[in-house]
Amino acid sequence: MEAVPKIEGHAAFYTHLKNGHVDEARIIGLENDRFVEKILVGRKYWEAPIITSRICGICPTIHNVTSTRAIEAACGITPSIQTQNLRKLMLSAQMVQSHSLHLYLLVLPDFVGASSSFELQKNHPEIFKNAIELKRYADRIIETIGGRAVHPVSNVPGGFKNLPKTSALKELLEMSEPIEDIAEYTVRLFAGLKYPKVEREMIYSSLFQENDYAIYDGVIKTTSKVKFKAQDYTKYIQEKLKPYTQAKFGSLNGETMMVGSIARANINKSFHNEKVDALAKDLGIKIPLSNPFDNILAQALENYLFVLESVEMIKKFIKNGTEEEQIIIPNSFGIGTGSCEAPRGTLFHHYELDSEGFITKCDIITPTVQYLTALEADMKNIEPIIKDMKPEERNSTIEMLIRSYDPCITCATH
Amino acid sequence: MKKSLAVFSLTSCEGCQFEMLNSYKGFNQLLEFYDLQNFRLGQEINLPGKFDVSIVEGCPDGAKQIKLLKNIRANSKIIVAIGACAHLGGIQSERNQIKKVLIDKENIKPVPDVIKVDYIVPGCPINHRELYKCLMDVYWGKIFTLPDLAVCFECRQNQNECILREGKPCLGPITRMGCNSVCRNGGEACLGCRGTIPVPNILKMKETLAGIVSEKETKNLLTIYGNLEKK
Numbered sequence A: 001m002e003a004v005p006k007i008e009g010h011a012a013f014y015t016h017l018k019n020g021h022v023d024e025a026r027i028i029g030l031e032n033d034r035f036v037e038k039i040l041v042g043r044k045y046w047e048a049p050i051i052t053s054r055i056c057g058i059c060p061t062i063h064n065v066t067s068t069r070a071i072e073a074a075c076g077i078t079p080s081i082q083t084q085n086l087r088k089l090m091l092s093a094q095m096v097q098s099h100s101l102h103l104y105l106l107v108l109p110d111f112v113g114a115s116s117s118f119e120l121q122k123n124h125p126e127i128f129k130n131a132i133e134l135k136r137y138a139d140r141i142i143e144t145i146g147g148r149a150v151h152p153v154s155n156v157p158g159g160f161k162n163l164p165k166t167s168a169l170k171e172l173l174e175m176s177e178p179i180e181d182i183a184e185y186t187v188r189l190f191a192g193l194k195y196p197k198v199e200r201e202m203i204y205s206s207l208f209q210e211n212d213y214a215i216y217d218g219v220i221k222t223t224s225k226v227k228f229k230a231q232d233y234t235k236y237i238q239e240k241l242k243p244y245t246q247a248k249f250g251s252l253n254g255e256t257m258m259v260g261s262i263a264r265a266n267i268n269k270s271f272h273n274e275k276v277d278a279l280a281k282d283l284g285i286k287i288p289l290s291n292p293f294d295n296i297l298a299q300a301l302e303n304y305l306f307v308l309e310s311v312e313m314i315k316k317f318i319k320n321g322t323e324e325e326q327i328i329i330p331n332s333f334g335i336g337t338g339s340c341e342a343p344r345g346t347l348f349h350h351y352e353l354d355s356e357g358f359i360t361k362c363d364i365i366t367p368t369v370q371y372l373t374a375l376e377a378d379m380k381n382i383e384p385i386i387k388d389m390k391p392e393e394r395n396s397t398i399e400m401l402i403r404s405y406d407p408c409i410t411c412a413t414h
Numbered sequence B: 001m002k003k004s005l006a007v008f009s010l011t012s013c014e015g016c017q018f019e020m021l022n023s024y025k026g027f028n029q030l031l032e033f034y035d036l037q038n039f040r041l042g043q044e045i046n047l048p049g050k051f052d053v054s055i056v057e058g059c060p061d062g063a064k065q066i067k068l069l070k071n072i073r074a075n076s077k078i079i080v081a082i083g084a085c086a087h088l089g090g091i092q093s094e095r096n097q098i099k100k101v102l103i104d105k106e107n108i109k110p111v112p113d114v115i116k117v118d119y120i121v122p123g124c125p126i127n128h129r130e131l132y133k134c135l136m137d138v139y140w141g142k143i144f145t146l147p148d149l150a151v152c153f154e155c156r157q158n159q160n161e162c163i164l165r166e167g168k169p170c171l172g173p174i175t176r177m178g179c180n181s182v183c184r185n186g187g188e189a190c191l192g193c194r195g196t197i198p199v200p201n202i203l204k205m206k207e208t209l210a211g212i213v214s215e216k217e218t219k220n221l222l223t224i225y226g227n228l229e230k231k
Helices: A047-053 A060-075 A081-111 A117-123 A125-146 A166-191 A230-236 A261-268 A274-282 A294-320 A367-381 A391-405 B015-020 B024-030 B063-074 B083-088 B091-097 B128-139 B151-157 B202-210 B215-221
Strands: A011-018 A021-029 A203-208 A219-222 A237-240 A249-252 A335-342 A345-353 A359-365 B003-009 B034-039 B051-057 B076-082 B119-121
Touching (some): A011 A367, A011 A391, A021 A367, A047 A345, A060 A125, A060 A345, A081 A117, A081 A335, A081 A391, A117 A125, A125 B024, A166 A274, A166 A294, A203 A345, A219 A230, A230 A335, A230 A345, A249 A367, A261 A294, A294 A391, A345 A367, A367 A391, B003 B015, B003 B063, B003 B128, B015 B083, B015 B128, B024 B128, B051 B083, B063 B076, B076 B128, B083 B091, B083 B119, B119 B128, B202 B215
Parallel strands (some): B003 B034, B003 B051, B051 B076, B076 B119
Antiparallel strands (some): A237 A249, A345 A359
């Protein structure tokens, strides 16, 4: 079983064609379960964000922040506005970090006939440079706010252990000038690519808040008119084990659902940002999006949105300054759930603490788990396109579909 | 002449591979000396070997990965194990401390317990500069060495306040430096991800921690990225 190249983590796929019909489609995670939820039991509450950030090397920041929020909920802590804003800035940067890598290094080579990002770099250096600039900008934001680009250290339950210096924020702002243009160009670039056309019905789900493109806070809303709070997630989202893989398969009370960029775009119906909405309109991108490959477009638009939002936030921090604050120490321990929007969709962390603050139960539901069922369904829905293809072309089209979902198998098999 | 390079990933978060790409400029300079022949995360065409140098991230979990690791050893002149998972077992090795009823799987073994490793670049995640230095030393036939002093040395150079003195737990005194005390600079304690210095005074460390946290918490601290008490 060969692992699909250029996705986060190891996964293989299997499709079975019978008389021109895809009668079976499986996505098989090849990663081993690391039992993160079990190894946390018996550890102190503050260790949760540190250890869970190690679930994933491409999206450690979102695990760190979601875990922190869940622990705060369990301790009855409401973090300061400044803390919340710093986290929102980190999450914006996390989106740009993950989306820009995925778009340029993993997706784009498929469309320009390159087998790798290195080949893309050699043949299209001017395009490739954009990826590096975007990622460098996002890395520097997380380094400045969180202390390190991979596995940040400063954000903890109750606040930030270290605050960014104004001089460092000013450097970020200087850096951001060409980034806005690059992010806009990126949307145009990806809108100009030709994607396979697949139309199907799908339920989308993401965080939602009025008049905001919510990623840090909000209720979970779906296109099937379900609305729920993070702490009620077990009543709506179920995980199922399948015999052929260690990755779990999620559902919305038994129904197949999709989370991530495309879901956020469809739930919000707009990006709540004049520039991004105008660009989408200009390029003829109509929301709701219904083709699974549109997730790529939604990522490019979000990438632009979060670059713009990060610049605004950095400007505000420079203008208003940051204030030294005490970390809020918990004085009671209980049960708490947190949910934030990860680059790939809604992430849930849930903790139960004993009276001394030791973790007695932990549950984590990652976005990839929530959409693996949809991915398998789409591997069947793609049938009209692939049935007349040669096996090699068929395989690479299925790989492109898998890549457009941007699965994170390391997250799925935590 | 370029040397051939492969990057393999076992059980881990793959963060060290992303840290390896942290400075794309630096990584590109490396590729003037190395021909990247196997790198699943970044390319489609991957050769089976043999390789002059193989980088291994993650720990081998289960028979399949142990077989793969042995195969990598057989096909590589030099093996560089990167990150806490390869070096110490990583966060998943905590299951070695947990009763088998809860997690019915074999113990996690770090890479050096399974195959001979030529060099280790430690940390969770690694420091990309240290990896580049290691690969350049290997290229020129030099012996790459890690600094032997404790994180406290760098921490003082960075003029951080000592949190042990403030009565908060920190593993700086027994942990190998080379990270530029990045966690302390960010306000967090050192939690020992780079493994211990050559002769760590674990007894004294435990004695110091005993005045701050409970015995259970001390044990937890010493096993976040692998068992630091293990000889």
